[in-house]
Amino acid sequence: MLKTQIAVLVSGGGTNLQQLINAQEEGRLPHGEIAIVIANHADAYALERAHRHHLPTAVVEKKDCADNREFEQKILALLEEKHIDLIILAGFMTILSADFTSRWPKRIINIHPALIPSFCGKGYYGLKVHQAALDYGVKVTGATVHFVNEIPDGGEIIMQKAVDVLPGDTPEILQKRVMEEAEWILLPAAAELVAQKIAEEKENANA
Numbered sequence: 001m002l003k004t005q006i007a008v009l010v011s012g013g014g015t016n017l018q019q020l021i022n023a024q025e026e027g028r029l030p031h032g033e034i035a036i037v038i039a040n041h042a043d044a045y046a047l048e049r050a051h052r053h054h055l056p057t058a059v060v061e062k063k064d065c066a067d068n069r070e071f072e073q074k075i076l077a078l079l080e081e082k083h084i085d086l087i088i089l090a091g092f093m094t095i096l097s098a099d100f101t102s103r104w105p106k107r108i109i110n111i112h113p114a115l116i117p118s119f120c121g122k123g124y125y126g127l128k129v130h131q132a133a134l135d136y137g138v139k140v141t142g143a144t145v146h147f148v149n150e151i152p153d154g155g156e157i158i159m160q161k162a163v164d165v166l167p168g169d170t171p172e173i174l175q176k177r178v179m180e181e182a183e184w185i186l187l188p189a190a191a192e193l194v195a196q197k198i199a200e201e202k203e204n205a206n207a
């Protein structure tokens with residue numbers, strides 16, 4: 001079977017990347033293969049995790065590019081070189097342009113640390129998402145894996161998981177609970193779901 005070739009795009013600590021690596025090593029990502037990890041910061045700890053597991057890595061920094069177009073072109077070249085079928089945004093703190101996302105319909109997935117359509121879209125990233133949930137006073141939040149299109153956090157939803165907000169929660173405490181109880185479970189499961197679909201399509205196209 002032709003496995004779905006996956007690129008994981010990261011910016012930070014890479015705990016979600018780690019869950020994808022664990023899933024691959026434990027046989028929970030049978031239809032996919034992480035072919036490259038691309039970071040937009042050379043000091044992203046996620047790169048360290050990739051190296052430890054002998055995964056190919058690349059760094060594309062905006063400061064080395066004339067503009068956003070060149071930044072995206074460099075990423076696109078890497079994706080082509082590695083014959084990538086599926087892009088997973090795992091804490092990638094940059095919004096990809098409509099020009100980029102329109103080339104990859106239903107081929108880019110993202111994890112967002114809230115139940116979309118709550119607390120999402122432009123400006124809702126990192127701890128700000130959890131701060132907004134606490135400020136609003138919701139009693140349940142969670143995480144969402146969705147396809148990426150030209151609308152930030154606006155693409156079709158693939159999977160969601162709810163997490164309780166508890167008395168005394170700070171944005172940091174809530175972020176940790178949402179990661180442990182939702183993100184780290186959802187992302188590998190959604191990756192396999194989408195990877196399986198793409199692998200089957202590749203198989204049929206080759207038949």
Ligand code: GRF
Nearest residue numbers: 012013014015016091111113
């Ligand atoms: C996660 O909360 C993810 O939902 C978000 O950024 C964070 C990334 O964490 N968009 P990590 O780098 O995977 O540890």
